[in-house]
Amino acid sequence: MPSPSPSGPPVLPISEHEDEIVAAVEANPVIVVIGETGSGKSTQLSQILHRRGYTRRGAIAVTQPRRVAAVSVSRRVAQELGVSIGEEVGYAIRFEDRTSEKTKIKYLTDGVLLRESLSNPELKQYSVIILDEAHERSLNTDILLGLMKRLIKHRASDLKVLITSATLDGLKVSNFFSGCPVLNIPGTIFPVEKFYSTDRPTNYIESSLRTAIDIHVKEAPGDVLIFMTGKDDIDKMVSKLEERIQNLEEGSCMDALVLPLHGSLPPEQQVRVFSPAPPNCRRFIVATNVAETSLTVDGVVFVVDCGYVKQRQYNPSTGMYSLDVVEISRVQADQRAGRAGRTRPGKCYRLYPSSIYQKEFLEATVPEIQRTSLAGSVLYLKSLNLPDIDILKFDFLDPPSRESLEDALRQLYLIDAIDESGQITDVGRLMAELPLDPSLSRTLIEANELGCLSQALTVAAVLSAEITLRQTRSKDMEGKRKRQELPDGSGWGDHVQLLQIFESWDQADYDPRWCSDHDLQVRGMKFSKDVRNQLSQIIQKIAKGPTDLQARRGRKSDPEYRKLRRALCVGYGNQLAERMIHHNGYHTVGYRTQLVQCIHLLYLKVMNTGNCLCMSSTTN
DNA sequence: ATCTAAAAG
Numbered sequence: 001m002p003s004p005s006p007s008g009p010p011v012l013p014i015s016e017h018e019d020e021i022v023a024a025v026e027a028n029p030v031i032v033v034i035g036e037t038g039s040g041k042s043t044q045l046s047q048i049l050h051r052r053g054y055t056r057r058g059a060i061a062v063t064q065p066r067r068v069a070a071v072s073v074s075r076r077v078a079q080e081l082g083v084s085i086g087e088e089v090g091y092a093i094r095f096e097d098r099t100s101e102k103t104k105i106k107y108l109t110d111g112v113l114l115r116e117s118l119s120n121p122e123l124k125q126y127s128v129i130i131l132d133e134a135h136e137r138s139l140n141t142d143i144l145l146g147l148m149k150r151l152i153k154h155r156a157s158d159l160k161v162l163i164t165s166a167t168l169d170g171l172k173v174s175n176f177f178s179g180c181p182v183l184n185i186p187g188t189i190f191p192v193e194k195f196y197s198t199d200r201p202t203n204y205i206e207s208s209l210r211t212a213i214d215i216h217v218k219e220a221p222g223d224v225l226i227f228m229t230g231k232d233d234i235d236k237m238v239s240k241l242e243e244r245i246q247n248l249e250e251g252s253c254m255d256a257l258v259l260p261l262h263g264s265l266p267p268e269q270q271v272r273v274f275s276p277a278p279p280n281c282r283r284f285i286v287a288t289n290v291a292e293t294s295l296t297v298d299g300v301v302f303v304v305d306c307g308y309v310k311q312r313q314y315n316p317s318t319g320m321y322s323l324d325v326v327e328i329s330r331v332q333a334d335q336r337a338g339r340a341g342r343t344r345p346g347k348c349y350r351l352y353p354s355s356i357y358q359k360e361f362l363e364a365t366v367p368e369i370q371r372t373s374l375a376g377s378v379l380y381l382k383s384l385n386l387p388d389i390d391i392l393k394f395d396f397l398d399p400p401s402r403e404s405l406e407d408a409l410r411q412l413y414l415i416d417a418i419d420e421s422g423q424i425t426d427v428g429r430l431m432a433e434l435p436l437d438p439s440l441s442r443t444l445i446e447a448n449e450l451g452c453l454s455q456a457l458t459v460a461a462v463l464s465a466e467i468t469l470r471q472t473r474s475k476d477m478e479g480k481r482k483r484q485e486l487p488d489g490s491g492w493g494d495h496v497q498l499l500q501i502f503e504s505w506d507q508a509d510y511d512p513r514w515c516s517d518h519d520l521q522v523r524g525m526k527f528s529k530d531v532r533n534q535l536s537q538i539i540q541k542i543a544k545g546p547t548d549l550q551a552r553r554g555r556k557s558d559p560e561y562r563k564l565r566r567a568l569c570v571g572y573g574n575q576l577a578e579r580m581i582h583h584n585g586y587h588t589v590g591y592r593t594q595l596v597q598c599i600h601l602l603y604l605k606v607m608n609t610g611n612c613l614c615m616s617s618t619t620n
Numbered sequence: 621a622t623c624t625a626a627a628a629g
Contacts, residue, residue: 065627065628066626066627066628067627067628093628093629094628094629109627109628109629110628111627111628111629112628112629114628114629115629136627138627138628139627139628140627140628140629229625230624230625231624231625232623232624262625262626263625263626263627264624264625288625288626289625289626290625290626292626293626294626294627309625310624310625310626311625312624312625312626323624323625368627376629434629435628435629436629464629466624468623468624531629534629
């Protein structure tokens, strides 16, 4: 066993509970650990069990909902144990496996653990599995919770499962695991005083603005974190805030620095929030819910909370997603407030009345499993070949509606992944192996049959990266840096445009500058390149044609896109719409016809019958 | 004329 390095593990609240934890683990197959932020649960639990000999017969897996967390926490643990990453301590995330035979403590994303259990359902290499941050209720964590419940029955003698959560829903999880013990570990957070508005503001941007200025003029030093719903609001807020601060009387208050923060910001701009405020300067960070859990901004003492969040929800009766601005939950509101109390006591300004918080807000955010299409998860579970399992009766912590499960089965049936009796088909098995949504994996398989696999791989990869093509108008051409023209899809729609974009980048030898010259996110393009590699590797064993890019052969004839279009229509057969002749709109094709309006630009001409469209979301 | 939160394989 490695001895602690001189820098050693810091003394954290959890250290005092070591014996208690070990005794509970010893006596129970599953335990729940409630640990607030600052309790040290993410870094210490694994080390405690390692010290106490639980790694003699296998490794400890610790899952995280996010890649960055898996990497950064494992780095810290490796440092505390005085070893290099990849030795006793390692991590595994998509595209990056930093583990070896020596690895005893392995941090991984919950998605990676699900992939592992696809090829190794008993997860025999692990003696302990810790599901960390279970309160976030990511889709993958919820699936894992169900799988763990089954697994501990099969491996009662040699597997320990720990579920850790920050909030107090421990009883619910404990009930799910037939009343297992719940241990509480206090954290180190400071009190946050909450202030409520008397009314809901009619314009929450204006209201946030006033609150922020008020703080700036009246309050002691300390950064301000302002929660908004999206990029648009953030940009508006940033410019208005800068303008108002400019207009304040010279010398009446300290300097100010206003920073936007959201997920689509290029990384170099995101990290700006990690450098502390200059002397005599207050920072205003205007953020989406990234700042709620994913990114922690140090130095925040004041929080302004508009009480809303953008949430994507799936409607199983129409088979479509919508992105809506909805009220946050009480848990979410408290999480936002907590961001003001990380370094010292803070204040949180809630732009809604206390009665709304009490009576209108939901107790907790609706878990993702109840807001998303379950086609992918159901296919995954089917491919595990679990004995005696009826998907409609799978034991979930919060079961999705029957309607949603039936929708998933119908969707899978429509794309040949399961048969009439609900059995997974050969096509379905192949699909489950691909790290893609079922519609896209079905597209790949069809493309393989039609002889356009290479093109489809590219489209699937770029779609996975969710690249946004910003519409820049001609008047944006001012300034030195001219945005260069992107391929336009030659009238074949957005999928082909994405294909052409990736092929052009390939011809530019994957130069990052090509991306910035064309106003594309380097991060997203690199991601699609990685995905493409991963997909072609997986599909190699069934590939009937070349999988590498074929764009370099010069342009003797016009490229052929008909087959690709056909493959897409098979994959998205459940999400097609047809243009209405003589009308400016579309209606869905299928068992239930619905008028739709295209907002996601996935335009295709198909099947010789006129104009058709593959949708991922709609309005109306 | 209209628009996308965040996260994962």
